[in-house]
Amino acid sequence: MIETTPVGPVTAGTLFDANFLLVDVPFEQGYIESIIRVSLLVSLTAVILSTLVGLPVALAVGFTEFPGKRLVVALINTGMGLPSVVVGLLVLFGVSNQGPLGSLDLVFTREAMIISQFVLATPVVTGVSLAAVTEIEDGVRDAAYVMGGTRLDVALVTISEARAGIVTAVLAGLGRAISEVGSVLIVGGNIVRADGTSVTRTLTTAIQLEARQGRFEIALLLGGVLIALVLVINGIVLRIGGRRY
Amino acid sequence: MAQFSSSRSSQHSQSTGILLSNVSHGFDGTAVLTDITLTVSRGETLVVIGPSGTGKTTLIRLLALFDSPDSGRILVGDTNLWSLSTDERLAARRRIGMVFQEPNLFEASVQRNVSYGHRVRLGWRARLRQWARRLVGDSSSPVVEETLEVVGLADAARRSTGSLSGGEAQRVAFARALAYDPEFLLLDEPTSDLDPRNTAVIEQAVETARDDGLGVVVATHDMQQAERIADRVAVLLDGRLIEVGPTEEVFTNPEDRRTQRFIDGELLY
Numbered sequence: 473m474i475e476t477t478p479v480g481p482v483t484a485g486t487l488f489d490a491n492f493l494l495v496d497v498p499f500e501q502g503y504i505e506s507i508i509r510v511s512l513l514v515s516l517t518a519v520i521l522s523t524l525v526g527l528p529v530a531l532a533v534g535f536t537e538f539p540g541k542r543l544v545v546a547l548i549n550t551g552m553g554l555p556s557v558v559v560g561l562l563v564l565f566g567v568s569n570q571g572p573l574g575s576l577d578l579v580f581t582r583e584a585m586i587i588s589q590f591v592l593a594t595p596v597v598t599g600v601s602l603a604a605v606t607e608i609e610d611g612v613r614d615a616a617y618v619m620g621g622t623r624l625d626v627a628l629v630t631i632s633e634a635r636a637g638i639v640t641a642v643l644a645g646l647g648r649a650i651s652e653v654g655s656v657l658i659v660g661g662n663i664v665r666a667d668g669t670s671v672t673r674t675l676t677t678a679i680q681l682e683a684r685q686g687r688f689e690i691a692l693l694l695g696g697v698l699i700a701l702v703l704v705i706n707g708i709v710l711r712i713g714g715r716r717y
Numbered sequence: 718m719a720q721f722s723s724s725r726s727s728q729h730s731q732s733t734g735i736l737l738s739n740v741s742h743g744f745d746g747t748a749v750l751t752d753i754t755l756t757v758s759r760g761e762t763l764v765v766i767g768p769s770g771t772g773k774t775t776l777i778r779l780l781a782l783f784d785s786p787d788s789g790r791i792l793v794g795d796t797n798l799w800s801l802s803t804d805e806r807l808a809a810r811r812r813i814g815m816v817f818q819e820p821n822l823f824e825a826s827v828q829r830n831v832s833y834g835h836r837v838r839l840g841w842r843a844r845l846r847q848w849a850r851r852l853v854g855d856s857s858s859p860v861v862e863e864t865l866e867v868v869g870l871a872d873a874a875r876r877s878t879g880s881l882s883g884g885e886a887q888r889v890a891f892a893r894a895l896a897y898d899p900e901f902l903l904l905d906e907p908t909s910d911l912d913p914r915n916t917a918v919i920e921q922a923v924e925t926a927r928d929d930g931l932g933v934v935v936a937t938h939d940m941q942q943a944e945r946i947a948d949r950v951a952v953l954l955d956g957r958l959i960e961v962g963p964t965e966e967v968f969t970n971p972e973d974r975r976t977q978r979f980i981d982g983e984l985l986y
Contacts, residue, residue, distance in 0.1 A: 611821035615890075618781050619834040619897065620811035633824055 500668025508697065511674040514582055514660075515650040516705075518589035519597070522645050526597035527638065531627050533598075534605040535613075548602065551595025556588075560655025563588040567659065580661035582672055588655040593645035600644050604637020605630055643706055650702060653680050675701070733794050734758040734932060735780060735901060740789035742775055749775045750956045753789070759900060759932040762923060764943040764964075767953035768979065773936035774818075776953065777905045780934060781815045782806060811838065814894030818906040820878075820886035827881070827889050828874040831861045834897030864896040865889075867925060869918050884915030891922055901932040908942065920946050940980055944968055952976045 533544055565571050567578035567587070578584040608630050616629040631638060653676040656662075660672035662681065673681075675698040682691035740753045750772045757763055757780065765773050779786055785799040792798065798809050814834075822830050835858075836844060858874075865871050868888035873881070881889060887907065894902060904923070908916040923946050927933050937943055943950055943964070950967040952960040952975075959973045971977045 609821070611817055611819050612823060614783070614817065615815075615821040615823070615893075616833070616837075617783070618810070618813065618815040619837060619893065620807065621833075621837045622807065625837045629823060 503664070503668045503670070504694075504697070506664075506669035507673050507675055507678050507694075508701065510582065510670045510672065511650060511676070511698070512701070514585045514656070514674060515589060515646060518586045518649045519593050519642060519646045521586070521590050522593040522597045522649075523642055526594050526641070526645070527601050527631070529598050530601035530605055530641075531630065534602050535630070545602065548595050548599045552599045554592060554595065555654075556592055556652050557654035557658065559591050560588050560658030563591065563655065563659050580659070580663060580672060582660070584659040585656045585672060585674075588659045589649040589652060592652060592655065593649045596648045597641045597645035600641035601634070601638050604634040604641060607637065608633045639709055639712075643709055646705060646709075647702065650698070651676060653677060736790075736792040737776075737779065737786075738790045738792055740779060740786040740791065742779060742784065742786045742788075748956060750779070750786075753958050755951060755958060755961065757901060757932045757934050760927065760930050761948040762927045762933040762935065762946050763949045763951060764947035765934065765936045765951045765953055766938060766940065766943050766979070768938055771953050772956040773938075773953055774905050777815070777903050777934065777936050780901070781813055781903050782810050811897070812900045813903060814897070814899035814901070815903040816887070816890050816894050816905070816907045818909055820883075820890040822878040822881075822886055822889060822893075824878060826874070827865070827870070827876050827878060828858065828861050830878060830889060831864055831874070831893045831896045832858050833893065835860065838897065860896060864892045867895065867922050868892045884911050884918075887911055888915060888918055888922075891919055895922075895926060899931065901934070902926050904933070904935045906937055907935065908939070909937070916942070940968075952979065954979065 529548075533541065533548070563584060564579070567573045567576065567584045569579075576583075578587070612633055613626050613630055616626045621629065656672070656674055657677050657680065660674070660677070662673050662677040663671040664673050665671055670678075675694055679691045679694045679698070682688070682694065735757045737753050737755045740750060741748065742750045753776065755763075755776075765776060767773055778784060779791065782791070782798060790797045790799070793809065798806060801809065823833065836847065839847065861874055862871060865873060868891050870885060870888055870892065873885065873889070878886060878889065887910070891904075891907065902923075908919050911919065920942065923933055923935065927948070935943075935946065947964040949962060950960075950964050951958055952967065952971075952973070954975055960967060960971055960976045962972070967976060968980060971980070
C-alpha cells in the first residue's frame with residue numbers, strides 16, 4: 473500500500489550530523505537517496521528516449537526537402553517552449569481511465585512522469601540537434617558519400633561532426649527534464665511510501681514541498697544536491713561527447 | 718550484377734572506362750550541362766577546362782554519381798549506372814575517388830580521415846572489432862601510412878586535421894581519396910587555393926595515380942596546370958563540350974576558335 477507521508481519538522485540538532493550528505497535531515501533513512509534515484513531514473517530515461525526520437529527526426533528534417541518543412545521546424549521550435557503544467561495535464565488525461573492509455577494504469581506512476589518529461593524534452597533535443605546538424609557543411613557529407621558511404625554512414629559522419637551541438641542538445645533536454653516540477657507533480661503525485669522512500673517524488677517536487685512548508689534550509693539543501701547532480705551528469709556527457717570520431 | 722561486385726579483383730579485371738552519353742543536367746529549370754558526350758578511360762588524365770560557372774563541377778559530380786542526369790546516360794560498358802539497384806550503384810560508386818575544391822576533412826585525426834573509405838567497406842562486425850582495437854590504443858594502419866607518403870605527409874597520421882595548413886589539408890584529402898584504391902579519381906579545382914609547392918605535390922600525385930592505372934579527371938581553369946598534367950583536354954563553355962582532344966592538339970591547334978580565345982584569355986566570364 474502506497475501512501476503519502478508528510479515529513480517531520482526541522483528540529484535543533486538534526487542538521488550537520490554524519491550521514492551521506494554530512495547533514496542530518498529530518499527524513500526517514502534512505503529518503504534522499506530514493507528521490508535522487510527517482511529523479512535520475514525518470515529524467516535520464518526520458519532524455520534517452522527523447523534523443524532516440526529527436527536525433528533521427530533532426531537528421532531527417534535537416535537533410536530532406538519536403539513540403540511543409542518550415543512548418544515542421546516551426547512546430548519543433550514551438551515545442552521547446554511548451555508549458556510544463558499543460559503537458560502534465562495532457563499526459564494525465566492521456567493516462568487516466570478515460571484516456572487512450574487508460575488501460576495501462578499509469579496514473580501517479582514513474583512511467584507517466586517519464587512520458588511527460590519525454591514530451592517536454594523531445595522538442596528541445598530535436599530543435600537544438602537540428603540547429604547543430606544543419607550547420608555541418610554539405611562538403612563533409614559529400615566527402616563521406618563519395619568515399620562509398622551509405623546513407624547511414626553519411627548520417628553517422630554528420631552526427632560525429634555535429635557531436636558538440638548534439639551533446640548540448642542532450643544536456644539542454646536533460647536540463648528541461650530534471651528541473652521540471654509542474655508536470656511531474658500532476659502526473660506523478662509526489663508520492664512517498666510509508667517507509668518514507670520515494671515512489672514518484674523527485675528532487676524538484678521535494679524542493680517545492682519543502683519550500684511550501686517553510687523549510688527553506690532543506691529546500692536549499694535539496695537544490696544543492698540537484699545542481700551537483702546536473703553538474704556531474706554534464707561532466708560525464710561532455711567527456712563522452714568530446715571523443716573524436 | 719557481377720561487374721559491380723565489391724571484390725577488388727573482379728573490379729580490376731572487368732573494369733572499363735566511364736562514358737557520359739548525351740548527358741544534360743540543370744537545376745531549377747536552368748540548364749547547366751547540355752548534351753555532353755565524353756569518355757573517361759583508365760590510365761589517362763583528362764582535364765576539363767573552362768571558365769568559372771560553366772558546369773565543370775556539375776560534370777564532376779555527375780561522374781561521381783551524386784546526381785542522376787536529367788537526360789542521357791552514364792555508362793560503364795553497356796551498363797547505365799542509374800538503372801542499377803542502390804546496392805549495385807553503391808558498388809559502382811566505391812570505384813570512384815574524389816577530391817573537392819575544399820578539403821572537407823572530418824574533425825578527427827588524419828588517420829581517421831584517410832582510413833574512412835576502408836572503414837565504410839567493412840561489415841558492422843569488423844567495424845566494431847576495429848573500434849574496440851582503437852579503444853585499447855591500436856589504430857595503426859600500413860595502408861594509411863603508405864598513402865600519406867604519396868602526398869608527403871608520412872608523419873602526419875596522428876595529427877588532428879585542425880592542426881593542418883590549407884595545403885596539408887588538401888593533400889590529406891587527396892590521400893583519403895586514394896586510400897581505398899579507386900579506379901577513377903575525380904578532382905574539382907584541387908589546387909585553386911594552394912601555393913606552388915603544394916600544387917606540385919598534388920600534380921605529382923596525379924601523375925603517379927595515372928601511371929598506376931587510374932582514370933583521372935581534373936576540372937580546372939588553370940591553363941598551365943592543364944597543359945602540365947593532361948593527356949587529353951576537354952573544353953567546356955556555356956555548359957557544352959566544344960572540343961575534346963590530346964593536350965598538345967588542343968593547345969596548339971584547336972578546332973574551335975572559342976578554345977583558342979579561351980586559352981588566350983580573351984573570353985571573359
